[in-house]
């Protein structure tokens with residue numbers, strides 16, 4: 055089953071950062087696997103025609119990406135510790151059982 059969902063932000067709305075005009079930089083389609091088959095999602099990237107504003111936005115985007123990457127790595131570390139701890143607990147409980 056294939057369903058089409060359109061995700062098109064409104065390019066004709068003024069920029070919420072500078073109030074300038076926005077335009078569609080590019081559109082692309084992605085096929086995403088779902089529970090019942092695949093879904094085709096249409097994306098479009100809307101940019102501000104104000105170059106200074108868009109540049110600032112891109113810089114913020116990069117910073118956000120970096121932040122997310124750091125958070126992701128920290129989470130991975132925590133998961134590793136948690137996994138190690140749970141393995142340790144399994145080991146201990148097995149030991150206890152063998153004693154009985």
Ligand SMILES: [Zn+2]
Nearest residue numbers: 069072102107
């Ligand atoms: Zn803008």
